[in-house]
Amino acid sequence: MSIHVLLIGSGGREHALAWKIAQSPELGSFYAAPGNPGIGAHAEIVDLDIEDRAAVVAFATEKNIGLVVVGPEGPLVAGLADALAQAGILVFGPSAAAARLEGSKGFTKDLCTLKNIPTAVYGRFGEAEAAKAYIREQGAPIVVKADGLAAGKGVTVAMSLDEALGAVDACFAGEPGLGTEVVVEELLQGPEASLFCLCDGTRAVLFGTAEDHKRAFDGDEGPNTGGMGAYSPALALTPDLVETAMARIVRPTLDGMREAGSPFSGILYAGLMMTAEGPKLIEYNVRFGDPECQTLMMRLDGDLLPILLAVAKGDLSSAQPKWRDEAAVCVVMAAKGYPGSYAKGSEIGLPKETAPDAVVFQAGTRQDGARLLADGGRVLGVTALGTDVEQARSKAYELVRAVDWGQGFFRSDIAHRAVSKI
Numbered sequence: 409m410s411i412h413v414l415l416i417g418s419g420g421r422e423h424a425l426a427w428k429i430a431q432s433p434e435l436g437s438f439y440a441a442p443g444n445p446g447i448g449a450h451a452e453i454v455d456l457d458i459e460d461r462a463a464v465v466a467f468a469t470e471k472n473i474g475l476v477v478v479g480p481e482g483p484l485v486a487g488l489a490d491a492l493a494q495a496g497i498l499v500f501g502p503s504a505a506a507a508r509l510e511g512s513k514g515f516t517k518d519l520c521t522l523k524n525i526p527t528a529v530y531g532r533f534g535e536a537e538a539a540k541a542y543i544r545e546q547g548a549p550i551v552v553k554a555d556g557l558a559a560g561k562g563v564t565v566a567m568s569l570d571e572a573l574g575a576v577d578a579c580f581a582g583e584p585g586l587g588t589e590v591v592v593e594e595l596l597q598g599p600e601a602s603l604f605c606l607c608d609g610t611r612a613v614l615f616g617t618a619e620d621h622k623r624a625f626d627g628d629e630g631p632n633t634g635g636m637g638a639y640s641p642a643l644a645l646t647p648d649l650v651e652t653a654m655a656r657i658v659r660p661t662l663d664g665m666r667e668a669g670s671p672f673s674g675i676l677y678a679g680l681m682m683t684a685e686g687p688k689l690i691e692y693n694v695r696f697g698d699p700e701c702q703t704l705m706m707r708l709d710g711d712l713l714p715i716l717l718a719v720a721k722g723d724l725s726s727a728q729p730k731w732r733d734e735a736a737v738c739v740v741m742a743a744k745g746y747p748g749s750y751a752k753g754s755e756i757g758l759p760k761e762t763a764p765d766a767v768v769f770q771a772g773t774r775q776d777g778a779r780l781l782a783d784g785g786r787v788l789g790v791t792a793l794g795t796d797v798e799q800a801r802s803k804a805y806e807l808v809r810a811v812d813w814g815q816g817f818f819r820s821d822i823a824h825r826a827v828s829k830i
């Protein structure tokens with residue numbers, strides 16, 4: 409029986425999910441909101457306000473949707489999965505209570521304490537003076553984090569005391585979304601990598617590893633961004649370290665969430681630091697990483713849809729995702745000026761033909777008649793598979809060079825850590 413699917417989101421991550429879901433022989437009708445032109449090649453874009461939970465439920469009911477796949481964290485933290493579940497609609501993505509793993513850093517840190525999960529030593533503070541006193545006591549370098557969702561802007565890795573104290577003031581300055589608390593924590597050192605696990609409330613199944621490149625410019629310089637490129641599998645996450653992270657970090661987290669009455673279902677994205685003492689948790693996200701997802705979707709062998717359905721139904725017992733032996737690299741092309749201010753509306757010329765194992769995933773794009781225009785900060789995620797990271801990387805950059813977009817920029821050193829080791 410074919411399954412009608414509604415995909416929520418509009419980024420490169422969602423284009424990669426749409427591309428993979430569209431290959432499923434089990435797929436019936438496929439809708440997406442708000443979508444983008446790349447997603448529109450696979451799914452019918454519907455005019456639906458994804459913040460209006462009742463409207464999403466009404467649409468899913470009317471179209472007899474068998475699975476809603478939620479890409480970004482915002483609607484999850486706001487309770488979209490709860491609203492769909494209450495209406496009896498299967499959803500891939502956690503409840504609002506479980507999404508606190510991303511929505512509240514303080515909540516996650518306390519869970520780590522409760523379950524003895526390795527993470528940075530920390531303090532939680534509801535007002536600035538106490539946070540500053542703790543910072544003065546600990547000294548710099550130190551990390552200051554706003555409690556709530558901050559679209560990647562809530563974390564300051566402070567190298568000096570002044571910078572740390574300033575970050576505390578910024579957190580309490582009342583920017584929307586930052587929350588009313590700060591977490592101050594020890595600086596962890598070591599290579600960083602992302603671990604992805606499918607979770608059905610009880611079980612966790614490994615769903616790949618990747619390494620993101622958060623800084624805007626080559627050599628990991630410049631401001632933090634949502635991610636300028638990724639490769640998979642991550643060099644730093646050896647099979648042994650993956651096993652340790654599953655046993656000491658992911659599984660105790662699932663136990664803790666279940667015991668707290670908010671079992672976690674969906675994809676759990678653990679940001680890890682491989683320290684001298686072993687992997688430690690930096691943070692959780694309750695969704696796929698963007699652009700990490702683009703590399704995972706290229707490497708996944710076989711049908712994604714039954715896997716997402718198994719998660720939504722709460723039974724991962726027979727899910728065994730298979731991976732290609734190849735590595736994948738994604739190079740993000742962003743609008744000049746990103747992550748600061750940038751212009752929209754420049755025209756993009758995409759190559760007419762690409763090899764089957766190289767895909768230009770679209771993020772901030774807009775269709776204007778026959779023209780494709782830039783419409784956001786991160787605009788394209790050029791992704792390729794190769795026999796190893798080095799080959800995947802040369803294929804991705806070859807495709808980047810075939811894109812005609814003068815207003816874009818990209819990093820030329822994505823996957824440098826993995827490639828320089830070869």
Ligand code: AMP
Pocket residue numbers: 528551559560561562563565593594595596597600622679690691
């Ligand atoms: P995000 O929360 O994704 O904006 O990213 C925060 C980034 O800050 C992480 O990817 C790390 O690189 C860095 N970071 C966060 N916490 C720590 C920590 N305790 N020690 C070192 N680096 C950190």
Ligand code: GLY
Pocket residue numbers: 620634635693696697698699700
């Ligand atoms: N690429 C980082 C993130 O998705 O949070």
